[in-house]
Amino acid sequence: MASLFKWMVRGVSAVLVLAVLALAFVYYLASRSLPDYEAERSVIGLEAPVEIVRDNHDVPHIFGKTDNDVYFALGYAHAQDRLWQMVTMRRTVQGRLSEMFGERTLKTDELMRRLDLYRLAQASVEAQDDATKAALTAYARGVNAWLDRVNDEALGRGAPEFFLFDNAISPWVPADSIAILKLMGVQLAGHIEEEVLRARVSLSLDEDRVADILPDMPGSGVAALPDYASLFPDRPDATQFAAYDDSPEDALLYPAADRGLGGASNAWAAAPDRSAAGGTLLANDPHLGFSAPTIWYLARLELASGAVIGGTLPGVPAVLLGRSADFAWGLTSSYLDDQDVFIEKVNPENPAEVMTPLGYQPLTQRSSIIRVKDAAPVTINLQWSDNGPIIPGKHYNLASVTPPGHVASLGWTLLAGNDRSMTAAMKLMQAKSVVQGIEAGRDFVAPSQNVTMIDRDTIALKTIGAMPRRDADHMTFGRLPAPGWREENRWVGREAYAANPQFVSPSGGIVGNTNNKLLERPFPLHVSYDWGDSQRIQRWEFLMQNREVHTRESFIEAQLDIVSPTARNLLPLVGADLWFTGEAAPEGTPDRKRQQALDLLANWNGEMNEHLPEPLIYMAWMRALQNRLIRDEMGPLATVFHHVEPIFIERVYRDVDGASVWCDVVQSAPTETCTEIAREALDDALLWIDEHYGSSYESLRWGDAHEATHDHQVLGDLPVLKWFVNIRQSTSGGDNTLLRGKTSGRDPDPFLNVHGAGYRGVYDFADPDSSLFITSTGQSGHFLSRHYDDLGDLWRRGEYVPMSLDPDLARAASVGTTVLTPAGPQN
Template sequence: MAFVFRWLLRLTTGLLVLAFLAFLLIYYFASRSLPDYNADHQVAGLSAPLEIVRDNANVPHIFGETDSDVFFGLGYAHAQDRLWQMMMLRRTAQGRLSELFGERTLNIDKLIRRLDLYGVARQSVEVQDERTMAALKAYAAGVNARMTQVNEQALGRGAPEFFLFSNQIAPWQPADSIAIIKLMSLQLSAHLEEEVLRARTSLILPQERLLDILPDAPGDGIAAMPSYSSIMPGLPQYSEAADQPFDPLSPFLARPFAGASNVWAADPSRAAAGGTLLANDPHLGFTAPAIWYLARVELEAGGVIGGTIPGVPVILVGRTKNLGWGLTTAYADDQDVYLEELNPTSPNEYRTPDGFKPFRTRPSIINVKDADQVTIDLRWTENGPVLPGSHYGLGTIIRQGYVTSLAWTALSPADTSLSAGMALMRSNSIIEGMEATKDYIAPVQNLVLADQNSIALKTIGAIPKRNPLHQTQGRLPSPGWVVTNRWQGRLDYSLNPEVIAPDGGILGNTNNKVTDRPFPEHVSFFYPDSQRILRWRKLMQDRKVHTRESFIEAQLDTVSNTAVTLLSLVGADLWFTGEAAPDGTPERRRQDALALLGNWNGEMNEHMPEPLLYAAWLRALQDRLIQDELGPLTREFTHVEPLFIERVYRDVDGAAVWCDVVQSSPIETCAEMAQLALDDALVWIDETYGTTLESLRWGNAHEATHDHPVLGDTPGLSWFVNIRQSTSGGDNTLLRGRTIGTGPDPFLNVHGAAFRGVYDFADPDSSVFIISTGQSGHPLSRYYDDLGQLWRRGEYIPMSLDPDLARAAAVGVTVLTPR
């Protein structure tokens, strides 16, 4: 027995030693790619020595002799910290993910190839101005210099992920940077999905009920639209849509996650310190690392500091000494879905105003890991690329003998958006900034500017020029062979909405409607925010003058006007009715929930139970209201639409009819539906959390999911690479934390402000910013998640252009000299 025990002990000890040695070996190879920020390197491609000073938050401050050298340094810094992220963004834009991930990414590759994002990016390289071309080439040289260094010095392949996915890495090219902008345009566009959903819903509902569940943005300028069944007759009411393409880097390519943002500014008359103020927090899907990367570049025109996207040599949001700028997604209607009729005798032809014409076609080969190559035929019409019915549910809105094509401004082969961004970085006033962005194409954005003296808002980007006689006004798919449905170029830049030096001294945008102009100069019928703007207006009006701190408070505000309004309507007949029910009964639990909500001010605080009760109740209520009318289409409405609930409970245009269950004999009232939905929510909460109502925490349900896009679902590795944080806020708060809306954890926070910045031109170096994870994409780096806790607590780091301050707290200085 002792003999067996000794050998078991020896075997166990040996296995533990081997496991420890294996861990050390893995750690050694993985840590080889950790950058040494205190180093001198000789590199090819520089004209003179270059310094990259890393401040104590690992923000690189790049100083060089020429602008080209500075952009070289930015490319080098991006590659040091985010090489894996850059390569995945490029692969996504090229439609080459399946070479690494096999068949699970084949759908997304097919979609990207059909859109030909990389093809139009390569064509757009030729139209950039001279300065931008020089910057693109220098930036690419900096990225490639880092990759050469990784190969020559065996620096762990540049990132740990490359040990798991070991395909060769091609050198960086100028087209790669433009392709990433195209990819961001895809993530920030929602009108394709909006048109398809509206068409599918209109096949089920009459016009007046369609406007309940898919309401128009409040304000004037809304016109009626035809029934989709009159455009494409003979379609079934319900048709199952194919699954959305899987994208490991941009998992939120769907209508509810098409981008959002907040931006506001105050001129000196409304600023306590007498200088302009600007605050901006763009909203995107959360990932680890965050899509944003903080950087400062010292150009010949002066220093520029702010948020970049690795792979793109532009400060997208930030400031110079004299000018600050922020962005929100404008939701301009820059996409149209066209119905293309096939020639019955020749399916390779489609109908045009001049008769049938052949598609422009090209084969494309997709290499798939552990599977055979897949060849797809790419087709284009005069309106744009043909998309198959397997994407975006397009197959549900066409009959046999038709296909769909997409017109989209981002598919321009002469896209000068990057040149516009470069020009903006060299601007010194709001007038110069507005002029610099006149050649910006896509994605359409609201640009808010603040210089030393004034503020302005300008919608930048190409907005399609449509015929006033367009059949659907771009709100529904339309026949592509009808001349009046086709685009007639783009609106003149002067027609893009703008506000300069507003009378009240404050302006802002939360993705709300920006103009009441009627079609066809309307910009859009669809805006995702009708709620955050109400809270913003109150906060701005509550103070005669503002400070940097008051702008920060507004960015971090968690009060939901939506919750206060809807609860007063939905629960109007439920509060304080009847005697107290016995403990332990469903009635008592309902009364307890109503008592908590009745004393709640709408603050979506992570430590409180009320936000979870409210969110679960409204989610259950909307499902009950729409399920009998929409059937299987209910699953497309993953988030509560506040205007819908308000219309129903105010009975606007007879909308209270939604409360009656069509299939039942009795006529249900809205109060009954509210009570049933509250019971549903309490049952779900009990099954999910199993605790007293007072012990619930919104933050437990509303975790921010900064997950690694590829390794985040891998057992064991997910613990190292994912960053999860309890967070406040919600779908309709200024501190926006968009919930996922589906699955067993529908309130996970998956989309929000991964960058925040506040700029004070009374004292520019007191400006601050933050990102939601850390600067490094390396899970073993101390800079992988160090900024995440500051972000969660609502804290910021200094945004200074003072080189002495950067050097005083530097964690490293990298010196690059010409080889």
């Protein structure tokens, strides 16, 4: 017996030793790809030595004798820290993910092939000006110099992920950078989803009720839209359209965001006479889906035009938002309507033809082969009409609005082969004044952005990006999919750049944008009917006008503001008849629980603080309320409304145009009141909270439900590995606060924070080197690096790091200096 026990101990010990050795070996392989920042390397492609000085936050400050050498070094630094991210984004836009991930990404690859973005990027290289082409070439050489070193010195394949997905990495080329910029356009777009949803809702509800659930932003209204089914008289029966499918997108790395999770951002600026220190001010925090690492990478470039510092996108040789010594700029999604869905009538005698104003015409066609790991290749037939690429119904839920005998095509300014957006981005980075910044945007095509900019004296906001020129007689104003064979629905080029909104030196001395409605102009110069915000703008206006003059600190305070104007508006309205109920109900009863929750909300000021219980009660209540209001009228289509629609609820409880009819449950005999529905929804919410977080309401924490989900996009769902690669943080804010933390809206964790400010910057030209910035994770994409998440803790606490152009400050506390020297002539 003793002998058996002894052998068991030896066996277990051996297994443990082998496990430790295996882990040590895995760690050794993974750590091989951690870059050594304190190094001197000879590389081919440089004209002169260049330095990459990384400050104590791992922000590279790049010094070289020529601009091309600086771009080379930026490519080198991007590849050192974000190679996996760059390769994944490139494969996404190429439609080649399935070569690495198998059938999980087949749907993603198919969509990207049909959009044909990579071929369009290749065609756009020659459209750039000479300086931009040289920068793209130099940047590609820098990326490839790091790839060569990884291969020559066996540096762990460049990133730990490549041990799991060991496909060869092809050299970087200039078209790759343009393609990644186009990929951002796909991720920021949202008008196609709005068109499809509006069409589907119009098939289910009458016109007044469509205006309730999909209301126009405050301002002048629009002419009534046609009933969607009536656009196709051959198929007037709504039941002949496919069912709407709102199941979560299961394709890995699918680039199209859920409704409400496309582009969003904040930016505001103050003129010298509204600044306490007499210098212009600018704050900017662009919002994107969270990931680990974040999409942004901080960098400083020392160019011939002067030093520039800010946020870069790995794969792109430009600072896309930031500042120089005399000019600063920030980006917000403009929501310019640059997409239209066209319904094409197929020739029943020849499915390769569709109807046009000139009769049936052939589609342009090309076959494309998608190679799939561990499966047979898939061949798809790519087709284009005059209006754009044909998109199958499984994408964007187009099947639900495409009648039999028709297909859907997509018109989009992004789908251009002479796209000079990269040139515009490079010119904007090198601008020295607001005048030059506005002029730089002339070449920009997509994704359309609002650029808030300042120089030493002037503030401005300019919308950049191509605006489609539509016919004034367009059947749907671009708000619904339209018959593609009708001449009046077709685009007729682009509007002039001067037609894009522009605000320079406003009399109030403040300019800003929270994705709110910018202006009211008649169609077709309307810019958009669908905007990204109707709530944050209320709080922003209050904070800006509440002070006669502003400081860097007041701009930071606004950027981090967590008061929800939506909560302040809706709670008194929805709970008007619930707050005072007479005597206290018996302990433990639903009435008592409701009273406890209402008591908490009655004393709450609307702050979405992570440590408070009230935000969770409020959000659960409004979510349950909206579900009760729309579920019976809309059926399965109600599931697409993941987030609370504040204007809808306000319309219902103010009975705007008879909207209180939503409170009545259609299937029941009694006529329910809005007060009854509010009470029942609160009970629903409290039951849900009891099941998920417990019944002690005072001890609830909003942050427990509202964790920021900086998850690895590929490894984030894998057991064990997810604990190493995902970054989860308790956060304040919510859907409608300036410190925006957009919730997922999907069960089982509907309040996870999935979309927000991955970058924040505040620039003060009274003292430029006191400017600040931060990202939401860290500079490195390597999960074994201490710089993988070191900025994330600061970001969560609302802290920033210095944004200085002082080279001595960068060198004083650097974590390493990489010196690259020429090894030979350029190729």
